[in-house]
Every structure is written in C-alpha cells, then in structure tokens.
Amino acid sequence: MDRSTRPDHGNLVSPEESTPPPYSLYASADVHANGRVDVDLDSRFARTLARVIELQQEDIQNPPPNYAEERAIQETPVPEAPGEWDIHLNIVIQIVGSRGDVQPFIALGNELQKYGHRVRLATHNVFEEFVSQSGLEFFPIGGDPTELMAFMVKNPGLIPQMKSLRAGEVQKKRAMVAEMLDGCWKSCIEDDPATNVPFVADAIIANPPSFAHIHCAQALSIPVHLMFTMPWTSTRAFPHPLANLRSSTMNIRTANWVSYGVVEWLTWQGLGDVINRWRASIDLEAIPTTEGPSLAETLKVPFTYCWSPALVPKPRDWPAHIDICGFFFREPPAYEPPPGLHCFLESGPPPIYIGFGSIVIDNPQRLTNILEEAVARAGVRAIISRGWSRLGRDSSAEIHYIDECPHEWLFQRVAAVVHHGGAGTTACGLANGKATTVVPFFGDQQFWGNMIAGAGAGPLPIPHASLNAQNLAEAILFCLTPEATRSAHDIAFKMQYETGVSAAVHSFHRHLPSHRMRCPLIQSQPAVWKYKKSGHSLNLSRTAVQILINNDKLDAKNLRCHDINPIYIQNRRWDPITGVLSASTSTGSSMLKATGEMIYKPYQEYRRGRTPQPAGESSRDSLPLLPSPASTVSDSSNRLGTAGNMAGASLKGFGKVTGAYFKGVVVDIPHAAAEGFRQIPRLYGEEPKNYGTVRDWKSGAAMGGRNFVDGMTDGLAGFFTKPIKGAREEGAMGAVKGFAKGTLGLATKLPSAGIGLVAYPFHGITNTIESAVRSKTRKAVVNARLREGYQMTRRIRLTDEEERDLLQRFDVLMHRLDV
Template identity: 75%
Template sequence: MEPPSRNDHGDSGSLDEQAPPPYSPYVDDGLVAESADVQADGRVNVDLDSKFARTLAKVIELQQEDLHNPPPDYLWGQPAQEQTVECDIQLNIVIQIVGSRGDVQPFIALGNELQKYGHRVRLATHNVFADFVTQSGLEFYPIGGDPAELMAFMVKNPGLIPQMEALRAGEVQKKRAMVAEMLQGCWKSCIEDDPVTRTPFVADAIIANPPSFAHIHCAQALSIPVHLMFTMPWTSTKAFPHPLANLSSSDMNQKTANRVSYGVVEWLTWQGLGDVINRWRASIDLEPVSATEGPMLAETLKVPFTYCWSPALVPRPQDWPTNIDICGFFFREPPAYKPPPELLDFLDSGPAPIYIGFGSIVIEDPQKVTEIILEAVSRTGVRAIISRGWSKLGGTPGHNIYYIDDCPHEWLFQHVAAVVHHGGAGTTACGLANGRPTTIVPFFGDQPFWGNMLARAGAGPKPIPYASLNAQVLADAILFCLRPAVARSAQDIALKMQDESGVTAAVRSFHRHLPLSKMHCSLMPNQPAMWTYTRSRGNLNLPKIAVQTLIENGKIDAKHLRCNDINPIYIENRRWDPLSGILSASTSTGSEMLKSTAEMLYNPYKEYKHGRSQKPPEAHTEQDLSPLYPASSSSSHSNKLPPDARRQSPDLGTTVTRVNSDSSRSSLLTAGNMVGASLKGFGKFTGAYFKGVVVDLPHAAAEGFRQVPRLYGEEPKDYGTVRDWKTGATMGGKNFVDGMTDGFKGFFTEPVKGARQDGALGAVKGFAKGTIGLATKVPSAGIGLVAYPFHGIAKTIETAVRSKTRKAIVNARLREGYEVTRQWDLSEDEQQDLIRRFQLLMPRLDS
C-alpha cells in the first residue's frame, strides 16, 4: 500500500472501514473499567479476595473523612477556587529525582521556572546527568546510582516481585545497595557544599519524585517543607486503580478495590526497602518508621503533591484532598537545535515518516527488536525515523529508514505523522502536545497506564506489552494510528493542552503549600527565617544573612541560636485499638530483644575472628631483621658480625621477649573486645526490655483505648503530638481529665440521647456506646497518666543523644550564612540599619 502523505494520513475510507487490530479496541465506559482490565507487564496482580486486601478494605470503609470534609467542586481538573499565593521570599530548593533522562528533563523545566522567582535551585540526581543539568543553568549534586542499571533491572523484573533469576544473580541486593547509596546522596544534597565550586548550600525546601524515597525523611531531619511531584498517580483514589496494580475479579466494590490497590502496592514496596530506609534514617539520627506507617507515609502526613499531567487526558479524581493538584505536563524551553542536512533531506524526500524509539529503556536483545521494527515498517509501507536510544537499535539505513541518536523530541515530533515509543510520561506529553497519534510499547512502571489512557482518549491503539511485540502486531498498530479519526482525537487533546502551562501551575502549587507565615521575618522580608534566636521571654526568627551580620558585630551570641523548625514532621505509630496496639508493641519489643540477644552471642565471635586474623608480631620481627642478617643459624650470628655491628645490632633476646609480650597484649585486647561486645549487646537487650515494658507497651495500650470510640463514629480529642517531656506531661494530664469525665458522663448521657433520637432502640444503642466509652476512656485515662509522660521523657532522651545530625545542620547553615553575607557585601549603612531594626525588637524579648 502507498504510504500516507505528510498532510493526509492516507485514504480515509479504506482505513476507517478496516477493523482495528484485535488487541486495540478501547472502551468508552470510563476510566475505571479501562484501567482495571489492563493485563500488562509492570503491574502487580492484586488478589482482592485475599485476607490482606479484605482487611484493608474494612479500614477504608471505616474512614469517614469524605462525609465530614466533602471535596470542593472542580472545573476541568482543578479546584474551582484556586488560591494564588505570592511568594516574596527567596529559597534554596533542592529537587531530588531518581529515574531516567525522561524523568529528569521535566524537572529541569521546573527548576528554570523557579529561578525566575529568585530561588536558588539545586537538582540532585544520578551522576550521568551532570552536564544535562548544568548546561540548563541549574546547580547539580550527584546522588549516585546508575539509571541504566535501574532500567535494565526494571525491564527484567517489570513487577515489584523480582524473578528467581534476579535473586540468584544477586541483582536484588545490588539494587538495594544502590537505593542505600542514593538515600545517602539525597541527604548530602540537602546540606553539603557544591562538589565542584565548593559553594555552601543548605536546603530551605525539598521537591522530589516519590522513587527518590529520601524526601520526607530529609525534610523531617531539617524541619523544612517538602513537596512531591510525579508523572503518574501515587495517591489513593476510588477513581482508578494504582498504575502498577492489576486487579483480579472479585465481588468487592470497584471503588473500594481501586483504593485497596494503592495500599497493596505501597506495602509491597515498603516490604522490599523498609529496612534499607530505616538503617539510613538511623544514620541521620531519626527513629525507625514502623511497618504500619511506612507504606502510606505521604498520605498520612498530607504531604503536598502535584501531578504533572494534563487534565485533558486524565481528569482530577473528585476524592483527592486539597493538598493534591494536577497542573499539566512539564515542558522545557525548546533547546536550540540545528538538524543535520541528512535528516532534513530525509524529511523532504517523501511523506511524513513515523517515529519509533524507546529512549532510556535497556533492551536485552536490541538486534531482535530492530528486526521486528524493520519488518513492521516494510509491511505498512511507511517511512520511519528510528532512535537508537540506550539500547543501540540500528542497522543499515535505507531510502525509507533513517537512524538518529540524540534529537530533541520538541523539534522532531513536529515533522512526523505518528509516534511509537515506550510510554514515558515526557515522551507521551511531547507527542500529545504536537497532536501526534501514539502507539505505546510499555516495558514497566506507569507505561501501561499511559498507553491505556491514550487508547481511552482515542489517540492511539491499546498498548502492546513488550513481551507481546512482533512485526504483525506493530504493523497493525501503525496503521491504526494513521486513521484520520485517531489523528483528530490526538489533535483535540493538543488544542486543550495549549491553554495549560504545567511548570507555571506547578510553581504556583509549590508556593501555595509553603508555610510562608513561619518563613517570614521582620528584619529582611525577602529572606526566609531559617534561624531562631532564643531569649528568656521569647524567640525571634532571623534570616541567615542577618545572623551572620549580628554575630560579626557582637550583637547576638551564637549559643542562643537554633535552627528554625519551619515545618516539623512527626511520624507517630498510630494505634487503632488496644489489642492490635499492644500486640504490635510487643512484637517490636520482642524483635529488638531478639536482635540484641543475637548481638550478645555473635559480636564476641566476630571480635575473636578479627583478633585471630591479625598478623602475628613474630612475622613482622623476622621480616624486619632479615635484611640485617644473612641466612644462617642464629647461633653463629654474633660470631660473624664485626664488633661495631654487634654493639649496634638489636638484642635478639629482648626482641623475643617483646614479641611474646606483644602477643600477650594482643590476646588480652581481643578478650577485652569480646567482653565489651557482649556487654554492649546486653545493654541493648536491657534497654529494649525496659523501654518496651515502661514506655512502648503502656503507650500503645493508652492510645489503643483512646482510639476505640473512632470505631463507632466518635472522633477522639486531638491533643497534638508528644515531642518531649513537657508535651507528654500535658497530654497525659488532659487525657486523664477528659477521659475520666467523658467516660463516666457518657455512660449516663448516651442512653438518654439515643432514646430522644430513636426511641427504645436508640436507648439500647446509647447504652452500648456509653458502656464501651466507659470501658475504654477510663483505662486510657489511667494508663495514659503515666504512659504519655514516660513517652515524652523517652523522646527527650533520644533527642539529646541523637545530636550529631543537628550539629552538622547548624554548622552547614553557619557556613552558608557566611558565604551569603560575603556575596551580598552589605554596606556599612545597610549593616547599621539591620542592627537598629534588631535592637528595636530586642526589648520585646527581654521584657
């Protein structure tokens, strides 16, 4: 058949009459049915009838948030009353990104947009993207990790559960080690100097994509705002299932099943990486996160989230809370690009070609894939531009085939009739922005999701899983894309996207969710208040440049300074009832005791092996003496040496005595180390036991009893978070008074209230509610009177012991403040004006 011309996608009659390929029909009955029926690699089979899924569903059904806080009305994917916030302070922002070049590129556009507001932006990602980032005018920090290895691992293990071959080859452990390296790299990106220029940097805010994993934890250590941004759904919703989840058929309510899928995927991810994250948290003086809180941490803490896709393709779910926005795809400024003459000649020599490329995907057999592509192109009679990508696709160019290396999609997609790619969000967005019909060949991750969204919108066929790719299937997909109706659907989406500015909307979202009231200061309004100057009568928040100037002029004492906790994050191990709470606390305590018992037995053995592995001192003595004496019997040494040499030579008897003495000391040292290791393990065992018995178990019981009324619709009173001994004592006192009062009062008033509302049946219900309240609130009050203060004391002790990271942050901020002050170079008049304003505020603190 003749290939289509550049402006006409072929004979419309023949193409429209031809039935679509059997894999490609898309449904029009909504997003839920379409995405729930997907069967593709990169997904997790979720058994909705499993015990875990059913339990999770019960928890979801118990949630009453939607009843008490109905979502606002939405206009085309955004809140109707979107509040615009003017951010008049300049921040140090670190953007932490893990992924391929396609994951990094949108955040370069975001970073450039943030710079327009005066923010200093550091993009922290894999080392291989250093030039890509710095050439865009952003600061760069390497976090380690090899994106090519990550892509190769994901292609081999498209789901969350790795194949046995990967386990045998040790690939899973390598990936975990890589994650540990990247976690540490992300932390360093928040507080360490630029590795090239040595310019100090401390983050005032963090933007990250979820796979970087370090984001919330770094923000907790620094007490700064964190904002997540991503190109695929990561927040629980009833509208559609998790993009990585494949739901089994079940009688479970479809909306509930969709929400359950997010919990299952998050729990599987935490099961694989939770211990890695907790070990890293310990290295930066943070407590471990429990297995019950870790999976859904971002949702529990209500971390602001901005999704980077067009609502024209995927509308905003109605059940998402107000801390979640959809802003549109991120597009960078089109790079300056001069196409090679050969490419221009190819484009001008015939009809518009199609584009085929898989970007950063690392394919195991690129030659086979190349042959499939060439055969499909031959069967359809189209011309094609094939991108070699990371897999190095390629062969012999022909009159219908042109191979390219690195070419900006923004330019290239203007000159093609359709695109075939792996379904990365950035490539998908670029194709849609240019109104190009798209075939997606997904390998893993969110790629099947985007393929199905495109099929649902009519802008392409249903995605072709990479494992199902062959020449005929690809040829049918190409012909389907060339239908005029499909081209019109793609162009309709492009017209809607013209009114969107993703990066601008994302910056507005970021500014809107900043705690600006805590970041402003009176001395320098355009600088964030990153320091708190503490006095007996009050505190004063100060910016870094003001602190350095005041210190240099002797107006403040550095010992009264502490970092301003702009956005403190408290991760509580929530309890739902006393039984599960006590069981969980007991399990945790038992685990710590078992671990410390193992250390008591194993660590002394390690010290013994280490001592035995040390090189004997005799070997060093012989090696040192051998150059002085030729090989001969020891009895003849003194006779053969000249008199002077005998006087100057070492005393052999003394040497032997010293060697024996060193050997004895080494044995004693080893024995001491063994005893010390055993005692250290015993100390951990004792500490775990007493903390469990005195603190954790009573606290779990008090919280469990306090939360029981939630099960019948009564919200427990919120006393805040226990942070130290003061807040612990306050919470214990309030809980005691309210628990005793409400428990006994409710026992008499609830039956009366129920009778007034529903008669005799209401009185019975009220009596049951009052009885349960008495049986739970009073025990919570009694136990909590001791448990909450002890919990606060434990927090205070842990804070005092874990001070290494806080000191590192203070030093980094002082170092950066000095550099900022040096760069600003305030004049004498400006310094005096700053000092005068500070002195005007001082009487308020000392009075």
C-alpha cells in the first residue's frame, strides 16, 4: 500500500476503553485513546485563547529578562571550544522519563564536564548504575519509570481513561509526581548521597516533564535552561504534536498557536494543585491558574530542542532564546556481541530490527504474535528486542530475540528499524541511514513518526492500538524500498555535519547571565554570595568567602545569597473587569477554604481528644475497675487541653479568614484594578510603560509613584494631543480616532494612576512581609552554601601566595567601593 493512501488509525478507540470524564471548562478538546487531542477551534475557550494570544504577541517577542539580548535567528548554535567558557558551575540536570530520555543527557553531562563544570544528573533511582558508570554524579528523585511508562501506555492522552480513575492509578501518578518534585528540589541543595560532598546548584538544565525546574530556579534565583525532544513552545508553523485541529474559519496559523494553549491548559489542570502544594513547602507563592500553563514562555526561559534541523527546521516565529541543536549522541560504548547474535547476523542477509525499549504493555504475548506473523508475511529476518515488556520466546532461524544491545552498534548491521518513536532511537536509526517504521504509544512518538513519513524515510506511523500483522508487514516492505532507503541516507548525510551535544552546551552557555556570575577574586568560580557593608556590596564565590572568613576579613552576618537570576511570576491582568473578577474570585475561594478550616480543624481536635490513649503500664489483665483520683484529674486535664486546642484551631481559622479578606480587599483587588486599567491602551495599539516588577516595598512605592505621574500626565495630555496627531496623519477620520483614543486613555490612565498610588505600595509591602515570614528555604540554602564553601577550601587549597593575593585584591576592591 502506498503510504500516501494508508489509512490513519490514530482516532480509533477500542470498545473496552471508557469515555474520559467530562472536563466542562475545556469543552474545546476531546482526547482519544491514542493520546491525540481534538481541538475545537470554534469553541468559546479556543476563541478566547486566540484573543489573548493576539494581546501577548508583543510581550512574547520581547527579549527575555536577565538573559542575553535577542540576536538574529540561527538554525544551530556554533559549538565552542572548552576554553571559551571558564566559569566552573555546579549544574544539576533533572530528567523524568525512560532510559531513552536519560541517555542523551548523559552525553550532555559528559560534554559539560569538559568545561570544568561539576555535573549532577537527578533522575529515577533505577538509573543509578547507568548514570554513575558514565562518570556523572547521580541523585535519586524517586518515581518508578516502569509504572510511569505503564500508566502512559494506558492513558496516552492528557486526560486519564475512566478505568484508570476507578483503579486509583491517577492518584498514584499524582503522588509519584509529588515525590519527584520534592526529589528535584533536594537534588539542588543536598549533599552527594554516595560521597556526602556538599552540593548547591548554580544552574539547572531539565526536560519539561520534570516539572520542578522553574520553581527550583526561582527558589534559588539561579538560571534554568530547558531541553527537550518535542516541540513545547507555541508556534504558528505547525500545531502541537498532540493536537488534531478540527475544521474552522480561524486562520490556520493562529489555529496552530491556539493548539499549544489548549494542550498546556489541559496539562496544568491535572497537576497544577500538586505543584502549588509543593511550592508552598519551599516558601514559594502559589502560581495563578492563568499563568501556570505557559510559564516557560512568559518568563522567556531559554530552550534547546534536541532534534535535527534536517527533519524539523526552526520556526521563524521562535525568538533567539530558543535553539535547535541536533540530536544528542553519546560516545559509542565498547561492545562485544554474544555468540548467538553474532552467528545470526552472519548467517544471512541483514535483518530488520524491531524493539519498543522501555514501553510497558499489558499483553506482551499478543504483541509477540503480531510481530512474528508480520515478519513471516514480509519474508524477512528480524532481530527483536525483548525490552521492558519482555517480548518473545525462544529464538528461531528467522527471528532472534535479544536483551540489552547498543543501538549505535546494532543499527549499522540491520536493513531497517521498527520502534516506538522515541527521540533517541529515532535519531540513531536516521544517523545510520535506516528507513524507519514508528509504532507510537504516547508523547512525542507520533510526532517523530509523522516527521519521518514526511521526509519519505518511512511509512505513516501505526498507533500501537491499531497494529496488526498485515499493516506492520506492509510498513516493513515500504522501508525496504529504494525510495525509502535513499531518503534515509539523505537525512544521514545532512546529520553527519551536526554536533548536537556541543551545540547544546554552547546554547546553554550563551544564555547564561555571565556578567552577573563571575567572582572578581576567583574568576573561575561563580559568585553566589553578596557581601554588604556600609551601603556597598560585592559578589563573591564560595571559596573566596570562606578564605575571607578564615582571615577575619568579613563577618558571615553581612552575607546574603546573590540572586544571579531572580525569577518573578506575576499575575498579569488584561483589563479591569476580568482582573477584578479574578482577584475577587480568588479572595472568595481563600476565604471559603479558611472558613472550612475554621469549622473542620476544631472538630479534628475534638476527635483527637476523644481517641483512647494507650494504657501505659497497665496490663491487659489488670485494668482498674474504678477510676482512681489520679485518672480523674488526668481526664479533666485532657478535656481542658482538648477544649484549648479546639479554641486555638478555631482562632487560627478565623485569623486566616480575616487575613484573606483584608489581603483581597486592600491589596489584591485594587492591584488587579490598577493593572487592568493600565493595560487597556493595548487595545488600540499603545504599549503600556514597563516599570519592572514589584518585589518589595521600595519597588512598590517607586512603581506607584511613577505610574501616578505618567498616568496623570499622559492621560490628560493625550486627551488633547491624540486628536491633533490623528488629524495630521489621517484627516477628519484620524481626528475622530484620536479623540476616541484620547478619551479612552483619560478614562483608564487616571483611574490606574489613582488606584495604583495606593495599590502598588501595598502590594510591595505584602511581598516584603511574606518574604520575611517565608525564610525557612532561604536559611537552608545559606547553610548549604556555607557548608559547601567550607568543604571546597579543604579540597581546593590555594598556595600562601595565592591566598595573600586574594586578600590584597579584596582590600583594594573594598577601598574602591568606599571611595
């Protein structure tokens, strides 16, 4: 069958699979059993997203704060020599997924080590040996990838199947995510579990499914860089890999962009509450529902995509903080095949390879039968990998079953490959010029199957639920055609000039705020401390601070953590109506929750007081028949204690209700109104002035003052100048437009100025108070850095001359600051 006429089985749902539960808020999306999402572009939600997207466009294309300035778009960053970057960082790489997800980042970690970086790879416990043998430090974050893969095969979409809800699998997955979030945070600040050597991260690299990355970076105020094998950034060039766009009158380029918003909202819906509960445990505020789905894009977090531009070129609407670097390949491991495999390869023509890696399926025997029958129908020899599903039985003359075998070695010796479409396996097959059939199960696998088919290097992907012996045999035969082989060889030819891992390291370095990272005393170390004295400040490294402390040059009480890359998550407002409604709803929700606690918590204390206590030293056979005076006094004391606990819980709940009310009425609602009025000029193409972020009472007061002056001045002046300007440019019609703009500006800028004069300072005061109260995490980071600095001075000893030079340069720098 010609691949252009091959039916798309992607939307078939097996009869035994139940309909997903209704999610009324997201009526614009239906999720199929194969993980594809039907996006209804004519729904109210999709149309609203389209309008929001138009408002966001200018904001999205602005340069990212605290990172490098925008540069011309380039397809692949130019690799650099190891000597071109000389600041040695502690880098933690956080990866969630299968062995195939971990393996490319081992190659990345080894490349980073060449630049003098200390690299810790934080992932699932089962990969400890795999990571440690590569020479990288390992940190366990929990989570079972086998269970995760099994869950994803059963629920490849973003919304779980009803049978998974009934079986409690969703709660297990949410609990696993909570465990991994906590493990990712510990990977940033806890000692090495094998050597007990202290470690505090200076930068984070992560794949998006690890979820903790931006939040850990915010808590530490350090750079974060995302790397992934699947498009995760909105673009007009193509829809989200998990989205099927329904026919609509909406412009196709806007529709492509909307598909990312729909998928992001569905993802955040399932895990947003888990993430916010974990954020509270590390002293971070909850992320608003409107900001959580697109957080990485809003914050302009640097992103490196690990695929070949020969397959998917960089979209023109992706800004310069997003790179495509090529696939990540590790150094081929030394491998000696077992006698059975060697004999099979030598006994006939090159076989095809079939394997699904770490995919875990419920019925491996059924899949084995399909594979064996398809191989027989195609009349080929095959090597089949058992994988995590333990496929197969005894080998035969035509089929040889294998366990672990490096793809880099094996794919040079086969005629074509059939696999699940994991990015690493896809890359290895194409790099060796092998035509490929993809049988996707979930995630980015369908995306890679489509890209391979589009390049002519394989047939259309066959979703695993639709796989049978007939369509698999046809796919294998297509891969063996001269046309498919030629297309695969063409891709391999282009890929041989790519340096994925080296280019990714350069991309990582290029986006670091290097001007804020270097220690002036030890230039090869990052500055992690801010030394403040007499109104002056100096950024210093761990080792420099410890040496200065040892020589009584500074007092540790004057040290603060240096915020290399502070991250501020704002609740953006688009207009005063929705802003005030959203803030009011949030306030009401907080009050309702606190009221529930005010009622339920005292009841909990009552139940706890009524629970029988252990009998203590009294034996089961010698219980007193009558209460003794001592026991009567004890019971009375317990009742009084219970009553006191109930009263305390009730007062605490009342305090939360009162606090939520006053915070909403005095801070949140006025701030939402001021911001909403300030943003209205966007509607007629005028960009509001950017005053930065309200971080504390000082920045709040400054923003309130500047917004008041500018709002009053621009609002009053614009009422007269805009009609005149419009008349000069467009005549009478321009004067009418200018009058409308001036009137609208007067009606919005003056209220924003008046309300903001109070709202912004109060918002800053609230942030200052909350920062002072939430100090547990900051203290933990300070202690971890002091401990690491002490250990580093014991491991990295300076000579007496180097130490004297450091002390002299410190004196000179402080003298210059005093002058």
